[in-house]
Amino acid sequence: MAEWIALHDVAVRPRPGRAVAQRPGNGIDHAAFRADVARWRKAFAASAGDSWALHYEDTATFAAALFGAWHAGKTVYLCADALPGTVERLRAEVSGFAGDFPPDCQLLAPAGDASTPDDGATWPPLDEQATQLVVYTSGSTGEATAIRKCLGQLAREVEALQATFGERLEDAVVHGTVSHQHIYGLLFRVLWPLAAGRVIAPRLFFHEEIAAALDAPALLVSSPAHLKRIPDTLDWQRARTQLRAVFSSGGALPEEAAVAARCTLGHAPVEIYGSSETGGIAWRERQQPGPAWTPLPGVAWRITEGQLEVASPHLPGRDWWRSADRVEADGAGGFHLLGRADRIVKVEERRVSLTALERQLTALPEVTEARVVLIDGPRAELAAVVVLGESAHARLQARARRGVAQALGQALAGGQDAVTRPRRWRFVDALPMNAQGKTTDAALRALFRPERPTPLWVLREPTQAQVDLDLDPALAVFDGHFPQVPILPGVAQLDWAVRFGREAFALPPHFLRMEMLKFQRVARPGMRIRLHLEWLSQKSALAFRYESALGPHASGRVVFGEAVA
Known part of the structure; x- marks a missing residue:
């Protein structure tokens, strides 16, 4: 195992023959890394201004530019993307840009070439307080908030990670799916490996x-x-043999995903809990269901008014910092998370302010009111409920609903990427309100609840079809029918028969009448029923029959006709 080197000495102390990073076709040893740092240091030192935005897709290039800027006394601004809105915001805050930004940013390049002599041995170590990094996150207001961190905070965090997990990792190569442009990726894929002497993979x-x-x-x-989303169709045998640990952070990992990852990869993911403001707070490894979070070394915590407060060397001062997370103690030194107390949500590990999205939507001329909620499911999605102005409402009436939704989504694209924009839309005349005149998240989510199940087709032939339907208790058709003992309404069964019949067959456009309708047995939430469909072309009729393991539920025939002249 390589000797540990403090972060302030990473680019100063030689590590002869030690590999730093992998690249396709060749690797980068520590001498080459120091030479790259020297070229960047020279370029930054010759440039005016103290603050520089840095964004590189390549991790090794990013690491060299980061330490080059630091050794030149520059403060680095770490931005998650290079979207136009991000670049415009940064122009008012930084002296210049380096990396994968648009060409009109007048990008800084490293000085000299790869043969530039390495003069790193003559540099002083980095000053842990003077060396600065700025990251961005959405605060409770939803505005992008700059968080300034000194090298000492980052150093204490990687030391805590090494003390907790280093023994099991040894000289493992560091692979990752997360970007080093976020604080989690920066710590785990750049700073910790450089200090520990582990090789960084692309x-x-x-x-x-x-x-x-x-x-x-x-x-x-x-x-x-x-x-x-780990597919079990791939060969993971080498992973189970070679992996030393799997780390996960940036959002909640569902229990079933943790279990599946453990079975597939041979390791239960080590989940890291923290934030851009606090750095790492705690960790857990789900070898069993529902373990508590264990604080990282040096992190103190307490519960005030139901919310977590922490004090640690990863914070800028010694004051207690109150999070927006509700927690409860487990009685053995750890805690359980109970959910958020603000309107910041995580979508694909991206932190999104619902308040900020609503503000951006209502600033559009087409929108009068807007509310955004997170819809949970196999894939969490943002959903927007919108009251349109007169001109946009007229377009909606002209059956251009999809076009209106696409236009609103595109209007958000300058400041939000595809992940952090609403995927689902509802256009209403007025926001739903309760008896107290308030619009609740529950009422908004109810607008997106499905009215019919996802069809599981068993048979699809020219005149015959069968489809299984799972009666999820959350289906909107069960609302009010009946409050104490919900059952599937007959009108819903008729509607589903026609809708799924149109999916299976080319039915005439107009409904004429119902025939031979029978309701024999109620269908309740939680059941799976099978819908049998038959197209009787000579009679221009769709015959349907609902059955389950309990027997027949309903049957009938719907007669269709062509348009009347």
Whole structure:
């Protein structure tokens, strides 16, 4: 295992023959890394201004530019993306740009070439207080908030990670699916590996790449977005043999995803809880259901008015910092998370302010009112409920609903990427209100509840079809029918028969009448029923029959006709 080097000495102390990073076709040893840092240091030192925005997709290039800027006494602004809105915001805050930004940013480039002599041995170590980094996150108001961190905070955090997990990792290669442009990726894929002497591998995007890359002792720095979608069709045998640990952060990892990852990869993911403001707070490893969070070394915590407060060397001062997370103690030194007390949500590990999205929507000329909620499911999605102005409402009446939704989504694109924009839309005449005149999240989510189940087709032939339907208790058709003992309404059964009949067959456009309608047995939430459909072309009729393991539920025939001249 390599000797530990403090972060302030990473680019100063030589590590002869030690590999730093992998690249396709060749690797980068510590001498080459120091030479790259020297070129960047020279370029930054010759440039005016103290604050620089840095954004590189390549992790090794980013690491060299970061330490080059630091050794030149510059403050680095770490931005998550290079969207136009991000660039415009940064122009007012930084002296210049380096990296994968638009060309009109007048980008800084490293000085000299790869043969530039390495003069790192003559540099002083970095000053832990003077060396600064700025990251951005959405605060309770939803505005992008700059968070300034000194090297000492980052150093204490990687030291805590090494003390907690270092022994099991040894010289494992660091693979990751997360970007180093976020604080989690920066710590786990850049700063911690550099201090520990572990090799940094290029970022991975696809599960096939992950499975192929894990051919030597490795650790995987990932996120719930990837871990929730691990396909069991790939060969993960090498992963189970070579992986030393799997880390996950940036959002909640569902219990079923943690179990599936443990079975597939051979390791229960180590989940890291924290934020851009606080740094790492605690960790857990779900070898069993529902473990509490264990504080990282040096982190103190307490509960005030039901919310978590922490004090740690990862914070800028010694004051207690109150989070927006509600918690309860487990009685054994750890705690359980109970949910958020504000309107910040996580979508694919991206922190999104619902308040900010609503503000952006209502600033559009087409929108009068807007509310945004998070819809949970296999894939969490943002959903917007919108009251339109007169001109946009007229377009909606002209059956251009999809076009209106696309136009509103595009209007948000300058400041929000595809993940952090609403995917689902409802246009209403007025926001739903309760008896107290308030619009609740529950009422908004109810607008997006499905009225019919997802069809599971069993048979689809020219005149015959069968489809299984799971009666989820959350289906909107059960509302009020009946409050104490909900059953599937007959009108819903007729509607489903026609709708799924149109999916299966080319039915005439006009409903004429019902025939032979029978309701024999009630269908309740939680059941699976099978809908049998038959197209009787000579009679221009759709015959349907609902059955379950209990027997027949309903049957009938719907007669259709062509348009009347």
